[in-house]
Amino acid sequence: MKRIDVVVIGAGQAGLTASHHLQRTGIEHVVLDRGDGPGGAWRHRWPSLRLGGVHGIHDLPGSPLPETDGARPAADVIVDYFGRYEHDRQLPVLRPVKVDAVRDGGERLLVDSSAGTWAARAVLNATGTWDNPFWPHYPGRHLFTGRQLHTADYRDPQEFRGQHVVVVGGGISAVEHLLEISEVATTTWVTRRPPRFTTGQFDGRAAVAEVERRVRVGLPPGSVVSATGLPGTPAVRAAQQRGVLDRQPMFARITSTGVVWADGRAQRADVILWATGFRPAIAHLAPLHLREAGGGIRVEGTRVVAEPRLHLVGYGPSASTIGASRAGRAAVHEIRILLRGDQERLKRG
Secondary structure (H helix, E strand, O other): EEEEEEEEEEOHHHHHHHHHHHHHHOOOOOEEEEOOOHHHHHHOOOOEEEHHHHOOOEEEEOOOOOOOOOEEEEEEEEEHHHHHHHHHOOOOEEEEOOOOEEOOOOOEEEEEOOEEEEOOOOOHOOHHHHHOOOOOOOOOOHHOOOOOHHHHHHOOOOHHOOEEEEEOOOHHHHHHHHHHOOOEEEEEEEEEOOOOOOOOOOOOOOOHHHHHHHHHHOOOOOOOHHHHHHEOOHHHHHHHHOOOOOEEEEEOEEEOEEEEEOOOOOOOOOOEEEOOOOOOOOOOHHHHHEEEEOOEOEEEEEOOOEEEEEOOOOHHHOOHHHHHHHHHHHHHHHHHEEEEHHHHHHHHO
């Protein structure tokens, strides 16, 4: 068992930001990352997602994103960027390391992993959501004889050429999929609620505040994007004119050959693409029994109320890249106070 001040779980935007601030303050720590290489969730983004089409990439602290070529695949750019950041700052990232559980070990939290167990005075969880895609249940889903996949599995629109694809979901990823797939296949767009497209620059502060309110009372965080609306870019407006974004309400059930609405209308489909988002990847925290009656984890800032030695970054209002960067800095500030308090208690005896 290895004793250490802080364990950071995850080396995406939030984890690297936290590691940077921990290093600057001289706090001994390790970053455990399950990936085979740098980049976090960006390693798995589809190749056709170009840098110019990505919304809200935020610089890592002290290192502006140098790339300006919007035509490059976003995954390539961000993987290179994160990798250089880790290397240049000599951040203590270990990979590939899978964290199995975080447990209460008395005066320390115990982090069980594929590389052994760490006994930490504090844990900063920055695992994001990519590893936990959400698949909603609809009657008959198991009957469908075509292909079903999630955004997490999406790679290239060419694989759907000549087919009919039902895209389910009202977020940015669903719209991006539709813009691409509609160039090579026919599509149907299905959402639970009517989509809301924005014009101009949207101020998301009210949406973030609502997510903060939810996590403070122990509810699941919900989606910031669902509250901010969808960006009405030129590409989106062109797709609207082509009829690609003619949204349909949610179907009632799935059949072997497609989907059926409550009024009896049916649509044949070769593929159902579930662009239905992700949930926080926090199953390894289950031994701490943190979930409230409302189904979420009660958090103040980044600190878990039921376990003050644990901070969640990239959870709730800090799920965006800019939110993760700010939260990583704030979490390290609180951890410094926690560790200083431990030292003072030891001195007093």
